[in-house]
Structures are given as structure tokens and as C-alpha cells.
Amino acid sequence: MERMQVAGVTIRDVWRAQKRIGSIVSKTPLLFSQHLSDRLEANVYLKLENMQPTGAFKLRGAANKILSLTKDEKDKGVATFSTGNHGIAVAHVAKAANIPATVCISRRVPQEKVKKLKRLGAHVEIVGDNQDDAEQYCYELENQSGVTVIKPFDDPEVIAGQGTIALELLEECPEIDQAVIPLSGGGLLAGISLALKSTDATINITGVSMEKGAVMHESLKHGRPIVLKESDTLADSLLGGLGPDNRYTFSMVKQLMDKSVLVSENSIAKGIMFMLEYHKMAIEGAAGAGIGWLLGEESSKYKNIVLVISGNNVDHDTIRSLTGKY
Template identity: 55%
Template sequence: MAGPSKEKKTLQMTVQTVWEARKSIQSVVKKTPLIHSKKLSAQYGATIYLKYEHLHESNAFKMRGAVNAINHLTAEEKAHGVTTFSTGNHGLAVALAAKKMGIRACICVSKHVPTVKLAAIKELGAELEIYGEAQDDAEQRCYQLEKEQGLAVIPPFDHPHVIAGQGTIALEILEDLPQVDCVIGGLSGGGLLSGIGLVMKQTNPDIRVFGVSMEKGAAMHESLQAGKTVSVTEESTLADSLLGGIGSNNRYTFQMTKNYVDKSFLIPEHSIAKGMAYLYKEHHIMVEGAAAIGVGALLDELLPIDRQENIVLIISGCNVDGVSHFKAIESYI
């Protein structure tokens, strides 16, 4: 697998880095609401909040990291344009950020990325390359474009400015809920929970951070279990945004996830569908499986949660096709 040719030195990640990211993105990325879920709290016996990251213009939290990373490019790099590899949401974020800045963007995806996300990327005017059976294949093509055309690679997770951008979610949570006890979010490449975990653990080591993934193709979960980065086979799942490898040359998110995420859990497809249906019925939002996976895990009591805690669930995105969404959840409505 190809690797990045630039930024060979591993940068030190700190909470200050995240505050710098907040200032960097504030003109483009707006704060999202933290919603108290009264019914879920009553049903589960805890105080539960939902962080509405699906309300970003790109319909997912990925906008934070994409904007921060592109803002740190030089003028020369911006003139050449950017490229990335993605399971969809990061590609959408990079395409939108590039459009706002007048920069060329080429998004590389595998054959498993849903059609609704491909169409959205095209609508933003970005170039789209569908390459291979897995995100690792799309990554390889991405670095080919860097070498051949000089495009700057904006990785989807294993990049300090991307991680710092996602970490701004934690700053907002602490502003609105200083007494937070536990944060639960989807675990894929680890960019989301690396940034959130960094801020939470350095603020208060007792704040717990849980990662949730689908049962098959959970690369970070399997890597954590093995104690080293491993490759997994991608399979169809309602939580398609959580697919993708973490890279054999991973420099940031594997170690940060190991350091800052207390535990990761595998969640079955029926629980993910149940979470999607619950958010549609009770909160009137149509979100993708990766956004509802934490809710589903709570509904089926798959997580070791103290009933007296203040819990925040990251509702990560809503880039989902309406027809397929209802087919997935119809038996739970």
C-alpha cells in the first residue's frame, strides 16, 4: 500500500492543537446542538444526550477535519488541488470544502460506497474515481494521483489536522455539558474518537470513551484486539461509513485509540437497524447506520453504562438513501 510522501515527522497532538483547529474552522463549520433525549433517558435510566453532527452542511462530522486539514495547506498545494480516499462522508466533506475554497478535488472510493454518497460528491463538482473492492484500494489510487498530478492527499482519519478537527466536537460537548461522564461514537479508522478521546482524557481521565463498530469488517476493533494493525475483509453493513482499513503504516489513530478509548464493542446489524428506527420515530431524524449504532447498542443493553451517568452519543451523519433506509428499519417501526 502506498503511503504519504509528505509530513514524514509525526506531530505531537495536544488539546491546544484542537483549540487551534476550532479557530481554523469556525468561519465555515458551525457548532452543532447537544440534544437531551428525554425518552431514551427515561427508557434506559440514565441522562442521555445526542450530539447532532448530521446537521453539518456535508451531513456528517467529517466536515470539521476536512476543513482544518485543507486550511493548513500551502498556497502552492491548494493551487494543485486535493485528493482523498473515503467510504463516502469524508469524500463529501473534502469535496464541499474544496468547492468553497475554489480548489480542485478528486475523490477516490471503492465499489462499496453507496450510490447516494457518490451522487452527492458529483453534485459538488468534484472528480470521482471508483477503484477496487475496499478502501485500501482507493487509498492506493489516491497516492498515485499525488505522485502523478501533485494533488495534496487529505487522509480520512490518520492525519493530525483531521484528528484535531474532529476533536472540536469534544470542546463543544464540554461547553454544553461540563459534567459529561461517557461519550459513545462509531469506531472506524479512529479519527473521530482519537480527537474526542484526546480532549476528554486530558480534561478528566475518568470520562469514559466507548467505540462501537459493526460485527464484520471492524478494522480498528480487530487491530486493538491483536495489538497491531491488521487487515479485514469489508462486507455489506448498515454502518457502511465505519468500513475501511486503518493502514499498515498508521501513525496516529491506532495508538491514540489505544490510549484514549476505554473499550470498543461489536454491534449486530439488527441493533443498528433498531437504533435507526428509534431515531426516526422518537427524534424524527433519518440517519445512517453509523450514526445510530450507539443508540442501538444502548437499546439492546450491549454497553456497560452506569445508570446515573451523563452519556453523550455522537450522531455522526445522515447521508443515507431514503428507500434503503426504510427497507432496513421497517420491521422496527
Template identity: 50%
Template sequence: MQVKDITSRDFWRAKKRIAPYITRTPLVYSPELSEKTGANIYLKFENLQAIGAFKVRGAANKILSLTDEQKAKGVSTFSTGNHGMAVAHIASRLGIKATVCMSKAVPAVKVKAISRWNPEILQNWDSQDAAGVYCYELEEKEGVVVIPPFDDKEIICGQGTMSLEILEDCPEIDTAIVPLSGGGLMSGVTLGFKLTVPDVKLIGVSHQRAAVMIESLKVGHPIEMPEEETLADSLLGGIGLDNKYTFDITRDFVDETIQVSEEEIAKGIAYIMENHHLIAEGASATGVALAMREGYIKPGSNVAIIVTGCGIPMSQVKQIVNDHF
């Protein structure tokens, strides 16, 4: 089976390619959540990756797919979050020059996090859009390859390798719950499952505040929206009006999309802290938040929930501890 120009072979190729550069994260049975729902609930802890997030999978697959000539010219990106860290981290391990472009307004804490892997950081612009434009200008002028955050075949296949790991660890999985934003993770996990076990149900879960992919699906084409403050800040951002892959894949192959409230997200973060003794950011907790919703999970089902990362400020952690414990 083939979707666009993506086949199941692409996922297995990506899995082999990135294996030396990522952590094969555990799929952990969640006794409390399983008892609450009457189902078998498993959590895929991608927050245990070296950079603290799943993004390293896609970045590794994309960078490793480049030719030697392309690697010699270097890579660039304009993400200031987990993708920026992933690109810098993988480039550092491979000895490739990485340039991360960002606006002057990016907080120092984010700059510091990305600086850990010693990329060249440029902060010459008043907006991230302008920084992104420069990345593509750099690609055109000097051949420096832009590593996009989600709407790219190799990025999608890298993220989807976790589907193969989940099926290896628990072949009985019949439902997967995945945080949904730009759709790189959602598309990868969806196709990773559907091209292998077509009857697995895929559920994309997002926040209620400016969920661009979900609103785009409602109107039938990619749209832009102003961002709103949310605990799930990693799910913010657009999907690109010229989206090539993730909108169509999400529309055609994801079985259900749903949104959770800020209070549900906070309870999801608290659940993971209390029962699994791990820190998860708001976006990571959306799947658990949905599973905790009374009557949502079908009893007897076998459910994998992706916990995507741990990039949460300690001030938020303290607030959640104060509110929920």
C-alpha cells in the same frame, strides 16, 4: 499534556480555524432514552452538518492548514463516502481544485453525491486501492495534497472539535459513546476529552461484522479483513497496516470497545426516527443502540452519544419503518 505530537492547543486551534465552515451542531437531551436508562443522555447530531456527516470537520481543518502554495496545487482523495463529499465541499468553498479518485465499480448514487460540489472525478481503476495509489502518485508528481480519511493529525484534531462543543454545552458529561471504524473520529473525540477532562470515560462502539479496529486491538497490531455486509456500512474498511496515529490512540486512551448486532443497530435507527424525527445511518445509530441495551448505561451518569451522519438509502429506511413501527 501531549499525546504523540498532539496537544490540547491543537484542538482549540482547529475549533477556531474551522468555525466559519462547519455547523456547530446541537447537543440534544433525549428524554425517552434518559428515562429508560436512569441517566442523562444527550445526542450530538452531526448528521445536521451541510454534507450530512461529521467528516466535514476533519477535512476543513486539514485543508485550511495547508500553505497557500499547497492550496494552489489542489487536493485529492480516494474516499467515495462522507470523506469524499467533505473534501469536495470544503475545497469548493475555498476555491481549491479537488480531485476525487474512485474505481469504476462505485455506484452512481455515490458519484452523484460527491459531484454536487464539482470536483474533478476520475474513475479509471478497477479497485479503490488502485485509485488510492494514483492519488499518492499525483501528490509526488504534481504536489497535489492527499487528504487522508482518518490517520492524520489535522483530521483527528478537526473531528475532536466536537468534544470541546459538548463540554461547552454540558460540562457535566462523564461518558462519551463514539462510533469506531478507522479511528479518526474516535481518536479525535477521545483526545479532545482526555486532554481537557481526563476522567471522562470513552467508549468505542462498532458493528459485529469485520470490525477491523476492534480485531486489530485484540491481536495487538493493525490487520486486514474482508468486508461483510452491514447496516453500519460507513464503519467498514481497514485502518492501514502502517497506521501512525489512530491504532495507538485507541489502544492507549479509549476505556472500552464494544460491538452491537445488526438488530440493535436497526432499533437504534428506529429510535432516532421515532423520538427525534431525524434520519441516521447505521453507523450513526451504533451509540444509541448500545445505550438501549438493557442495564448497560450506569444510572445517574451524564452521557454524550455521537450521531455521525445520515447517509442511508431510502430502501433501508422503508425496511426499518416496516419492521419497527
């Protein structure tokens, strides 16, 4: 059997990542959703990455990258750019390993995430109105001080780290035939897809983005990474560009994803409130996007569906504002 390798990342890299990050990352529960299952006449499971210590899946990729650095690189410190969750993950790992960390974010990042970054001891730089501005400043820091930039998604170790989710899925639900995954820069979808399709190429991979600023979705339509203006959205974690020199995630998503779908803000809100009502969990908009999409489907041809609940870093004010509407 030929080994699957996409953009230089292999299933062996994912297994290495699982071993490396075991002391920092939690194995998250796979929750059966009775209501969604009844609605779609299928078995629908929720992979609860919102239960990571940092509240999101990003911990996996950040841990794998940072723990792979040399001692000299660790001593010089790390920096990253983020819409919030990746920065929180980098700050968490850096604090545990006693490594200096700087997180560059845009003004669009919710205050709840900014406060969390500061509580973790990271130096926070707020730059510009979008992730591209924060990214540019982050690389300026790299040139000035020699810190190592921990990319949010377009990095082999980060991709492999996110792929460890799939190893857990296959252990708990080997019959999985569809994975519904939030899609932004593509690190999460690329890692999970590589591991799942290395096991069974027929497993369907569906990426879910918001209608406003779905950069990977639009880039795939254009055949190359493009730049989109960011807009306010409940799924703020899915904002951000693909980077001017995307080397891994664009090609991996293009090769591995079977379907890309967009959901409205109304559907995202319904997904958030569904999780609160039926499973008593507060989740962020990016995590609610997949639920919102499934709630809009009348049936499914798949029998064992897994939704990745990517994170829980949502502002309290957002939950309060939605409670009276849905």
C-alpha cells in the same frame, strides 16, 4: 499539571482547529433524548453532527487540514479516498475555497453519496471493492500530479478537527462522564477522547463498531493494524482499513479508549429506526450503531452520557426497507 500529548497531537491543536474552521463548520446541537434517558435512568444526550452542512462530522477534520495547506499546495489541488462522508467533506471545503478536488471511492460506496460528491463538483474515481484499493490509487495520483492527499483519519490536523466536537460538548454538558463514539479508522474517537481526557481523565470513552469488518476493534486485539475483508453492512461509513503505515489513530485509540463494543446489524437497524421514530431524523448506520448498543443495555453506571450522531448520509431505499421491519 502535565500536558497530555498522544502521538504528537495536543489539546492546543484542537483549540487551533476550532478557530481555523469556524467560518465553515457549524456548532451542532446537543439534544436530550428523553426515551433513552428513561430507559437507562441517566441523562442521555445526542450530539447532532448529522446537522453539519455536509451531513456528517467529517467536515471538521477535512476543513482543518485543507485550510492549513500552503497556497502552492492549494493551487495544485487535493485528493482523498473515502467510504463517502470524508470525500463529501473534502469536496465541500474544496469547492468553497476554489480548490480542485478528486475523490477516490470503492464500488461499495452507496449511490446517494456518489451523487452528492458529483453535485459538489468533485472528480470521482471509482476503484476496486474496498477503501484500500481506493487509497492505493489516490497515492498514485499524488505521485503523478503533485496533489495533496487529505487522509480520512490518520492525520494530526484531521484528528484535531474532529476533536472540536469535544470542546462543544464540554461547553454544553460539562458533567459528561461517558462518550459513546462510532469507531472505524479512529480519527473521530481519537480527537474527541484527547480533548475530553485532557479535561478529565476519568471520562469513559466507549467505541462502537459493527460486527462485520470492525478493523480497529480487531487490530487492537492483535496489537497491530491488520487488514480485514469488507462485508456489506448498514454501517458502511465504518468500513475501511487503518492503512499500511498508521502513525496516529491506532496508538491514540489504544491509549485513550476505555471500551470497544460490537453491535449486530439488527441493533444498528433498531438504532436508525429509533432516531426516526423518537427524534424524526434519518441517520446512517454508523450513527445508529451507538443508539443500537445503548438500546441493548438494561442500565448504566454513568449519569451523563453523550452519543455522537455522526451523520445522515443514508440511502432512501435503506430507510424504506427498514420501515416495514422495525
